[in-house]
Amino acid sequence: MVTGLIGRTAGRLLVPGIFIFGFYIITHGHLSPGGGFQGGAVIATGVALGLVCYNYRECMENFIETKNLKLIESAGLILFICTALAGLVLASSFFFNWLNASGGLFGDPVACGVNAGNIFTAGFIPVLNFAVGIEVFGGLSIVLLAMFAGLRETTQEEDEREAVNFVQTEKEK
């Protein structure tokens, strides 16, 4: 079974917006409500929408493979632990905020009290947000893909034999 033209077009329109919104939540985690977990879950929602619009076989062929998502998830956790370990090496202790107010990346001094918020503040908190975000995105996407892989789907030949078929109509154009 293939999702129809309306579902596929809506998915193509919505999935980039969902990804950008999730990335916005991750990068503004230290200024606005949200953070790595929430933004990663939003991005995984976009992956779920893509899986609903295009079935598992087409996602594996055209979109992103499960082993790359496993790589992303592991990289997220390793980045998290390495950022925390750098506090032990460069400063005093594990999980020390060694980037805060250092003048480097995310090291701008923050104005105390009510202010508009500067995205280049808060030291290593945005780095940890990013690490957790890509880990949650990879992990939830792996769960979705692993469950979709067990579903019985139609093969490519059965899809092409269907009379009212989006792939067929697109090929005829």
Add this chain to the structure above:
Amino acid sequence: MLAVRGERHSPNRGSVAPLNAGDMQQAHYPLPQKLGVISLIIVVTLILMLPAFSLSFGHPAASATDQYYISHSQANTGSNNVVTAIVFDFRGFDTLGEATVLFVTVLGVAMLFRRIH
């Protein structure tokens, strides 16, 4: 022929005796003894829960930590969002544990739904 082959593959199938009805029966206690045990359980539970309900929660002396987080987190961590400052800085080990739990959960799901060739 088929039956003989089936018996050879599972030789112990017929040798297990069916369970008697009396094997699964529980012991019966008289009614006053039952009521006494139930009331004893209730009384002991109430006595054990007494200190939990008698202690007050949110006493001013006990909330020094949250007041410290509210007033100092912006200066200490540079983060405007106090929740993120607590989750990723003051309670960083908690977030590390959550990330590890998610990782192990995904490993378990991937193992459960793996394809067996």
